[in-house]
Amino acid sequence: MSDLPNKARVVIIGGGVIGCSVAYHLTKLGWEDVVLLERKQLTSGTTWHAAGLIAQLRATKNMTKLAKYSQELYGTLEEETGVATGFKRCGSITVALTEERKEEIYRQAAMARAFGVEVEEISNTRVQELYPHINLEGVKGAVYLPKDGQGDPANIALALAKGARQRGALIKERIKVTGVAKEGRKVVGVDWQSDDGSQSGQIACDMVVNCAGMWGQAVGKMAGANVPLQACEHFYIVTENIDGLTQLPVLRVPDEYAYYKEDAGKILLGAFEPEAKPWAMDGIPNDFEFDQLPEDFDHFEPILEKAVERLPLLAEAGIHTFFNGPESFTPDDAYHLGLAPELDNFWVAAGFNSIGIQSAGGAGMALAEWMDSGAKPFDLGDVDISRMQPFQGNKKYLYERSKETLGLLFKDHFPYKQKETARGVRRSPLHHHLLEQGAVMGEFAGWERANWFANPEQEREYHYTWKRQNWFENSAAEHRAIRENVGLYDMSSFGKIRVEGPEAEAFMNYIGGGDYSVPVGKIVYTQFLNHTGGIEADVTVTRLSETAYLVVTPAATRLADQTWMMRNKGAFNVVITDVTAGEAVMAIMGPNSRKLLEKVSPNNFTNAGNPFGTAQEIEIGMGLARAHRVTYVGELGWEIYASTDMAGHVFETLMEAGQDLDLKLCGLHMMDSARIEKGYRHFGHDITCEDHVVDAGLGFAVKVDKGSDFIGRAAVAARKESGPQNRLLQFKLTDPEPLLYHNEPILRDGEVVGYLTSGNYGHTLGAAIGLGYVPCAGEKAADVLASTYELDVMGTRVAAEVSLKPMYDPKSERVKV
Template sequence: MTALPASARVVIIGGGVAGCSVAYHLAKLGWTDIVLLERKQLTSGTTWHAAGLIGQLRASANMTRLAKYTADLYVKLEDETGIATGMRQCGSISVALTTERREELLRSATMGRANGVEVEEISVAEVKERYPHLETADVAGAVYIPRDGQGDPTNITQALARGARSGGVRVVENAKVTAIRSEKGRVTGVDVDAGGEPAHIACEHVVNCAGMWAHGVGAMAGVAVPLHACEHFYIVTEPIAGLGQLPVLRVPDECAYYKEDAGKILLGAFEPVAKPWPPLGQPIPEDFCFDQLPEDFDHFEPILDKAVRRMPLLADAGIHTFFNGPESFTPDDRYYLGEAPNLRNFWVACGFNSIGIQSSGGAGMALAQWMEGGEPPFDLWDVDIRRVQPFQANRTYLYDRSKETLGLLYADHFPYRQMTSARGVRRSPIHEHLKARGAVFGETAGWERANWFARPDQEREYRYSWGRQNWFENQRDEHLAVREGVGLFDMTSFGKIQVEGRDACALLQRLCANDVDVETGRIVYTQMLNRRGGIESDLTVSRLSETAFLLVVPGATLQRDLAWIRRHVGDAFVTVTDMTASEAVLCVMGPRSRELMQKVSPADFSNQKNPFGTFAEIEIGYGTARAHRVSYVGELGWELYVSSDQAAHVFEAIAEAGDGLDLKLCGLHALDSCRIEKAFRHFGHDITDEDHVLEAGLGFAVKADKGDFIGREAVLAKREAGLSRRLVQFRLRDPEPLLFHNEAILRDGQIVGTITSGNYGHHLGGAVGLGYVPCPGESEAQVLASRYEVEIAGTRVAADASLRPLYDPKAERVRA
């Protein structure tokens, strides 16, 4: 047995490709005293049987950035370590069998080019030329990425491990972590069973890279790491004479991928309905190591039948291997990276959803830099562990959701696509009221939210498309009702955080860029910044009393925001409480909203008594509420914060009073189209921790002269140096195309960025989007003097650009 040290700076749990990548990159940064513990042998969980596909194009700019890094790393790793990684940049082809899939591929290609990936659309004839064995009669389109490739997962991992060892990392096999110790909210060490000998390693950091065991490792630390394994199938043929070297091939419309290796074909699948493993309520077997799962040819046969028609030579090729092995999947098909929100120095890099080989190089680099610098090296919100909701660790939830998430890897990635499994976990008090009135729900952070309202004669489900979906006219009607009359939104899913105590004001003054030391009853729109001036949180702060404040944040960022605040409490005399479930939020918005409010409440809603940016305690119906005079749609309106037990009654009172005013129930799609017209920013898309608050156009919410706060020096430095880019609003001149996000922005014919978020501006009469434009040293006039276009699926569309909101630029309507 290898002797274990009594202490270490870092303990990494898991010896797959992710754990070895984290160890390698920490060593590269000069970290020493690192121990990697593997319960059995390196690669013995999932890594050893991975297909080894290494692609560069992912769903977003920064995920593509990480995947590109991975490919570049694996190319040079063999020279550095002397271990052959099998890395071969043979290229990849993705083919579309439908016009919708072709649209998706072309949109992805545009995003890839905007982020430095060499990618091109190729004709059917070119597909046939590069992959002569493929049946192409029904191929609608394809893209080719020449620098994609494939590698040997086991050797890549061993190379990373050797590189880590050369940097001083101790790699210990047959060492199972049995407990994780912590004190005062911080990791202090791990208990280990090493060959039957118990041991303890005191440490400063623990990194959970335990793959499909990561859920259990997280549970040891009291950290939710939601993932569940599924059976993943592939076959390997006997050698095929004259096969030749081929690019990786993906046919997502048939759920299949193909890899040529040593004259054989590997055919793998991501079938629409997966098989979770192990069975519900059973643990992963203790002795699991390089194991295969039982064959299930009946389950794989539909994929194979299509594959034989797609590649007829498979009909005569013998099957050398039928493989079934477990891979872990997360509830949203995105992996986990970063520090746990509720335990300092407990880090995660896991849940790779069957793309661990192509993700782990970049993920290990990013996590190592995060640990080194204390904050992400760039925007990693897509995969940040802080997006997880605690309930998602529920094993029944994970079992049921995993049946769907595996198949979604190769499903059409339509905009607004909703999960269908494991739904209904979190519901507003007026959920049933909305459902009875035609609501079609989507899910965010487990919350059921009304996205749009169907007419009585209309089906209550999505019909997905890259064009106008079946709810487009419903959104239009709801949008125009808010612009011209009055609409009601249920925004109960808002995160609500109460910060209270003697030092509450001082704490928030240090965290917030705006001045929140205001009189009771005032609401302040602000951001919390990091030291680089990047935006950690976008929120409103309402002063409830001298010592109590209510912070309202997006539902999806609640855990992140709670963690950020609690991290900075220190010795302050403050309590930080999640109040989300205690209050419903009903938003009455539109030019007739004051008229409606006066019908249901005796309160004075005039500008003199209740101006914009204030709240008032009101009677409403037979109940009470706080009426917040704010707006995310750019109209006169109120957010009503109602005790959850009174919410149904208050809704009924509003609905009854609204009958004579043509009150329209509105969904989140209409909310988003209204806010995009007003150029209101959306966290995670338009503003992130990588985006400087001034370059995001939010300098009006920064009060640098109020005193010290986190990010103040970066704000002052940026003001002195000038902006290097600006967030610009675009409206397409052609009213037909649609914007979602990631479409390329062209300035005078050159790609300069991508659309961060987009929707259809029903009042403005065209698609509207936001996006950053590089402009070092330029004036506003110079920025706007250029010719702008937006590339959508390969087609360039002329766009008007503005640095002021295209709708109500002076904000007169919200203050009416």
């Protein structure tokens, strides 16, 4: 292959629609020396057999932004490249067969309006007009998105490839990547071999992008990067030609796990069955190219039976094609995008969970902009590969979890829905103690965490609904215990990162916005910022010694936060270590928390001896621990850090002493309801990398005048001077009945101006509470608060009170008592 270069700026591995999109968008930004290598032919893995559905609405604002971009791009590609993409805006209809699904799709419709997506809730009569072939039996409700579309997947990819070639990209087929050369945390080259094995070589490169689809995990391993995904069988049938069949909207019937697409006078019936079939556990065959898998009619038959009832014309139509092809699925049903945590120039765009066509345009655009500027163009936390925990690349784990994730696309998306497969991997040292006391576990980042505690005769499982779930009153009782007495909950899953070395103080003052030149034992609540003042991490930092700090992070972002520190370490002489598993953490919170600790420890817990925001080494029972006086629930309290070997003893000591005080075990659902009453921000929802720390109301935690420069300092100083562009308000519904989750539209004086970033029920305040940003450039706070506010809950406007200060204990008097 003499025309393959010896060096490139970037090598893209994989010639499906994703790889072609990345090449297209990099060249559109003016990149040269872009090389794409495809092991067989373009589109020959998954892209060629995709269904080609192109929807706009996704679960979050930015994922919707990317999907909308894809659609707009595909509408112009044919004119740009001359390759017919088959793209057409035929609209889509989703129907609900249960009242619960109806609430879900109506809430999604409200969310769509907040995101600027055209949508309408439609009657059954209107459904029949738009889709005359449907049997409406059992249909409870429907929504219609008129601008959704469909297209030819392979030709969309080939059009993107042609666009990239026209701007100078080199795209080579039948070249297999066989290895990745590294130096330290950088990739320096890609080893290749021709399909027939006759030639081989290496391309030196500045960057690599893993767009290898279902081969993505294997390619990641070549570079030492964790890319958790698993191929699963994916089924659809295509009918014979049906006389008189004209263009129809895409029809989704998620309660029957089915979707229907009209294509050239035929119907394509596809399925996201509730239990999937993982494929190629021993590796994908080397000769796999435009291949399909053996038919499994028994597996598909239950869906087909319901489909024939839903679309009676299928009973008369012959089956032209029964197709079974593999697609890749990730552990959480969100694709992987971004810079692999293990390396500083190895990028990933893979694992698209059957939504690769509708995602490819936007994902390619976002990744290209990230690669070009070195910073995320907006918050991509939903898909950033740094969310994946190292263990999630485990082969058995992926096999078990992938059986579930394929079906999640069409399962009910109830709030608080827990994954059912691949559970029990990560457990707190207190796990069995909590189970003995009635804990009902949820799973988060692989951790089994007590979310609520069942009463003695109560079923220990979730009964999901969009209304008050079966644990609502349990959590309310836990909430009251924290507010009125004392409660204990397990925080062991939170990430713990030790930063140690002679330059630890200087490094912390550079990486974070707080002032870390503090005495030993002082706790600093702070943010790590990017250069625009956006929040990369929301952490508490405790100074353990002159040369050591402990950074505590949310469980899901430990790896991302540690990676951020590693990438910005520069020449600072520090060591950064994950010590999460070394200590259990028991939160003792509530007005009587001091009384409880004084029963089990001889140490001083008074305001003079252990003021808010300080930590001390303590004796507890017959063991040792560290008591941090902080809170995420807005009450007097301590987090007790005990080494893993002593955690069980400390827990038993606290429980025994707590009997006289009516100590109550609490779950993490309680923690979320308590924190939202107090207006405490939730990272990933209320605060992200695109939310300015001043707009988020956290300017107090950033010390511009601390005497040293830090990442984001200039952006913070400028925003403090100009005033916020947005304000994060707290909302309380005036009607105590409706529930809030997140993404409910915010109406200011009758106009949609934003959406809730998080929501929960405030058991002390007596109504649902939400947080959300309202644009306010040039406005005073009083002007923002003087408006009339409503929240759109499932299409109904509900009046809301608003506040900039916490509605619960605005002066934090209870925390510092």
